[in-house]
Amino acid sequence: MQQAVPATGFAAFRYVWGIRLRLWGQGLREFLWQLSRHPTALLGLAVVVLYALAAIFADRIVPYNPLLGDLNLRLLPPAWEKGGDPRFLLGTDLQGRDLLSRIIYGARISLLVGIVTVLISSTVGVVLGTITGYYRGWLDDVISRLADLLMAFPLLIFAIGVMAMMGPGFRNLILALTFKSWVEFFRLVRGEMLSEKTKEYVEAAKAVGQSDLAIIASEMLPNIFHSVMVLATLRLGEMIIAEASLSFLGLGIQPPTPAWGSMVSDGRSYLTTAWWVSTLPGLAILILVLSINLFGEGLRDILDPRLKVE
Amino acid sequence: MRAVKVLERILITIPIMLGVATIVFLFMRLTPGDPVDIMMGEAGFVSEGEIENLRREFHLDKPLWQQWLLFVGGALRGNLGNSYTQKQPVAALIAERLPATVELALGALLFALIIAVPIGILSAVKQYSLIDRLSMAGAFVGISLPAFWLGIMAILIFSVKLKWLPVAGRIDYQAGLKVITGFYVLDSLLTGNTQALVSSLKHLVLPSASLGAAMAAIVARVLRSSMVEVLRQDYITLARAKGQHEFWVVMRHALRNALIPTVTVVGLQTGVLLGGNMIVETVFGWPGLGRLAVSAIYARDFPLVQGVVMVYAFTYVAANLLVDILYTYLNPKITF
Numbered sequence: 205m206q207q208a209v210p211a212t213g214f215a216a217f218r219y220v221w222g223i224r225l226r227l228w229g230q231g232l233r234e235f236l237w238q239l240s241r242h243p244t245a246l247l248g249l250a251v252v253v254l255y256a257l258a259a260i261f262a263d264r265i266v267p268y269n270p271l272l273g274d275l276n277l278r279l280l281p282p283a284w285e286k287g288g289d290p291r292f293l294l295g296t297d298l299q300g301r302d303l304l305s306r307i308i309y310g311a312r313i314s315l316l317v318g319i320v321t322v323l324i325s326s327t328v329g330v331v332l333g334t335i336t337g338y339y340r341g342w343l344d345d346v347i348s349r350l351a352d353l354l355m356a357f358p359l360l361i362f363a364i365g366v367m368a369m370m371g372p373g374f375r376n377l378i379l380a381l382t383f384k385s386w387v388e389f390f391r392l393v394r395g396e397m398l399s400e401k402t403k404e405y406v407e408a409a410k411a412v413g414q415s416d417l418a419i420i421a422s423e424m425l426p427n428i429f430h431s432v433m434v435l436a437t438l439r440l441g442e443m444i445i446a447e448a449s450l451s452f453l454g455l456g457i458q459p460p461t462p463a464w465g466s467m468v469s470d471g472r473s474y475l476t477t478a479w480w481v482s483t484l485p486g487l488a489i490l491i492l493v494l495s496i497n498l499f500g501e502g503l504r505d506i507l508d509p510r511l512k513v514e
Numbered sequence: 515m516r517a518v519k520v521l522e523r524i525l526i527t528i529p530i531m532l533g534v535a536t537i538v539f540l541f542m543r544l545t546p547g548d549p550v551d552i553m554m555g556e557a558g559f560v561s562e563g564e565i566e567n568l569r570r571e572f573h574l575d576k577p578l579w580q581q582w583l584l585f586v587g588g589a590l591r592g593n594l595g596n597s598y599t600q601k602q603p604v605a606a607l608i609a610e611r612l613p614a615t616v617e618l619a620l621g622a623l624l625f626a627l628i629i630a631v632p633i634g635i636l637s638a639v640k641q642y643s644l645i646d647r648l649s650m651a652g653a654f655v656g657i658s659l660p661a662f663w664l665g666i667m668a669i670l671i672f673s674v675k676l677k678w679l680p681v682a683g684r685i686d687y688q689a690g691l692k693v694i695t696g697f698y699v700l701d702s703l704l705t706g707n708t709q710a711l712v713s714s715l716k717h718l719v720l721p722s723a724s725l726g727a728a729m730a731a732i733v734a735r736v737l738r739s740s741m742v743e744v745l746r747q748d749y750i751t752l753a754r755a756k757g758q759h760e761f762w763v764v765m766r767h768a769l770r771n772a773l774i775p776t777v778t779v780v781g782l783q784t785g786v787l788l789g790g791n792m793i794v795e796t797v798f799g800w801p802g803l804g805r806l807a808v809s810a811i812y813a814r815d816f817p818l819v820q821g822v823v824m825v826y827a828f829t830y831v832a833a834n835l836l837v838d839i840l841y842t843y844l845n846p847k848i849t850f
Contacts, residue, residue: 353533357827360789365823368811369544445660449793452662453808468663472797475666476674483670486663494658 224422238506245502251495259311266305267291270462273300279478295480297470303480306462307488313451313463314492317374318444321381326436328382329389330428334420336390337397348394351387359384360446367455377456381446385439392435396428430507437500441493448489464489520839527835531828532586538824539585542572542816550574553598553814571596572817594821599813604821607806612825613696614684615802618795619787621722623780626729633730634737634776639764641742649734656731661790665724665797672720679720682799686713721798725790729783736779740772747771774844781837788826 210216239245258265277300281288288295294303336344354362359381366380400406401424409419450456451465459466464485471481542549550568554560572595573581588595594604633653637646673681685691685698689710694701699718702711744750745768753763795804803822810818 349533353530353537356530356534356831357537357823358785358789358830360792361785361823361826361830364789364792364807364811365538365541365819366544368807368819369541369549369816371546441658445658448660449662449789452660452793453796453811455811465660465662468660468666472666475670479670482663482666486660486666489660489663490655490658493660494655497654497658 228426235506239502242502242506244498245506248495248498248500248502251491252499255311255492255495256315258308259315262308262312266302266308267293268302268305270301270305270309271460273297275300279474279481281478282480282484285480294484295478297467297481298474298478303484306467307464307485309462310464310467310485310488311492313457313461314444314447314489317377317381317447317457318440320378321385321443321447322436322440324378325382325386325439326389326432328386329391330393330425330432332386333390333393333395334397334425337394338401338416338420338424344394347390351390354384354387357384359442360449363446363450364453364455367450372455372458374457377447377450380450381443385443388439389432389435392431393428396431397424400424400427434500434504434508437496437503441496441500444489444493444496516842519842523835523838527831530831531590534827534831535586535589535824536582538589538820538827539582541820541823545816548574549816553816568598589824594824595817597810597815597818597821599810599815599818604818607818608803608821608825610696611801611803611806614800615791615795615804617697617699617718618721618725618800618802619791621718622726622729622787622790622794625722625726626733626783627780629726629730630733630737634734635741635764635769637734637738638741638745638772639760646738650738653731653734656727657735659727661724661728662793662797664727665721665794668720668724669797680717684714684717684801685710686717689713721794721800724797725787725794728786728790729780732783732786733776733779737772737776740775741768744768744772770844774841777837777840777844781834784833785830788830791826 210219239249273296277289277292277296278298280292280296280300282295282303283290283293285295292302292304294307297303297306332347336347357365362384363380366383367376370376370380405423406419409423414423447456448463448465448468451463452469454466454469456465457463459470467485468482468489471478471483471485474481545552550565550572553568554565569575573584576584585595592605594608596602597604597607600607633649637649640646669681672679680686689702689707691698691701691707691710691714692705694704698714699711702708702714741764745764750763750767753767754760758766791802792804792807794800795802796808799805803825807819807822810822
């Protein structure tokens with residue numbers, strides 16, 4: 205005989221959430237299984253995890269202090285080049301600082317700026333997109349028009365303009381990048397909310413008397429979560445390149461803190477004699493962004509195949 | 515009907531331009547403290563009188579709404595104020611540098627299309643072949659490359675090691691080019707100066723390639739994907755069944771429809787092109803708007819920074835307007 209479904213009170217809550225958690229668990233298992241069959245996404249993820257571990261444990265694994273150099277050891281080539289020193293695997297920079305140590309520390313800044321910017325912009329975008337997509341009204345008009353305006357600025361130009369006024373530094377960098385990048389999340393979530401709202405399950409939730417907050421948080425947002433995750437991953441690489449570009453122009457993270465963009469810029473004057481100073485930090489950016497994008501595209505193939513570029 | 519649609523689309527642009535000017539106006543409010551004090555901080559000792567003059571010039575002595583009205587009104591009439599370091603109207607400085615930037619942007623666009631269109635078509639026609647996989651892998655690397663690093667690597671390989679192309683600048687001054695329009699390639703053609711033409715083209719290659727690479731990568735991916743989609747359609751099968759040569763089926767029937775999503779992407783990518791422009795001009799010492807902006811930022815010349823940012827944003831809006839208009843011609847069914 206079928207068990208009766210509890211209609212009210214804590215029992216009903218436990219019943220619904222029991223089903224929900226079981227479905228989420230099932231979804232997660234399905235996702236992990238699909239991910240395990242996606243070699244490029246796995247490769248991307250593995251490299252990103254490696255970078256993240258290096259960034260987290262930078263102070264334990266770097267062979268030398270990234271801020272202190274020895275002028276007697278300046279511009280030493282990488283160990284495999286003629287004149288290289290095996291103690292400095294990737295060589296040294298103009299001030300005799302170990303390039304490998306600086307690159308490892310540089311991962312901290314890049315990942316931190318990238319992750320924080322994406323977290324803030326996705327949160328702002330999701331909150332505003334949810335409210336405006338669900339309730340519409342004048343707030344929707346105002347925020348949508350603001351979003352249209354911000355879309356009129358190319359990301360880097362906007363960030364450069366803002367940084368030029370506010371001055372360089374970590375906090376300003378985060379602000380400059382998030383001022384505009386929430387818009388894409390906002391547009392995505394608003395659009396999804398508008399289409400989800402017309403679906404039957406929302407009607408059903410309303411009919412049983414669920415509050416708006418409960419409908420949004422437990423019924424609708426879980427359905428939009430996938431798309432937000434995919435967009436966030438794909439934007440992470442973009443933010444890392446934007447941070448590096450600003451630091452390259454001298455508008456981002458200031459020396460002596462090792463940031464990849466400013467390291468590439470430092471080496472520009474010595475291209476003829478010391479190619480490694482500019483080349484290797486740039487390669488570090490390329491590998492990280494490439495891996496993030498590989499993972500992001502894999503994630504999209506699995507979670508949101510509608511967006512797939514075949 | 516089409517003209518009405520185009521007109522409507524142009525009218526929508528006006529409030530956007532106004533809004534852009536307002537946001538740029540608000541930029542100066544982001545400075546930590548009084549903008550005049552900050553600018554003066556860079557200049558060393560200055561008299562009270564000079565500070566007062568500057569404050570009056572920026573209308574900082576007036577209420578905010580009046581400041582806004584004066585700024586936006588001026589901007590719409592082409593008056594962007596005066597550069598504080600170069601003591602010249604911002605608009606004049608921008609006009610002087612604009613041809614260099616436009617030449618570079620067109621070079622990049624041309625580079626992107628020359629690379630991306632054949633690759634996109636070939637990859638779609640030969641889907642899953644070695645050439646398809648290699649070019650899509652290349653395109654994937656292309657979208658992950660920071661433009662500034664690509665530029666430096668290009669200099670390292672083609673200028674420093676191989677010595678094929680110049681490191682920086684727009685032209686060798688020994689070429690003796692008589693400047694007419696400010697577009698050096700065009701001016702060389704107009705004056706029939708072959709030496710200048712070769713020199714300006716040589717100078718243009720690396721910056722254009724560095725700037726256009728990301729766009730080429732994205733356009734190739736989108737074109738391939740829309741071509742693959744179109745090639746599956748019934749009318750393509752029909753064209754083939756009618757015995758048309760495959761080349762014409764692809765070029766005449768498939769490409770035109772596949773171009774519609776591609777054109778949108780080209781429009782959106784102008785943003786990346788403009789942002790990258792500042793970076794690439796800095797890397798290659800290209801005397802355009804980007805370098806003007808970067809030097810203005812270092813000198814804390816706020817009016818000049820505002821002016822250049824506004825021109826970039828207006829260009830982006832205009833590029834997307836152009837794309838939308840082009841759209842109606844590619845696909846008359848589309849309404850805005």
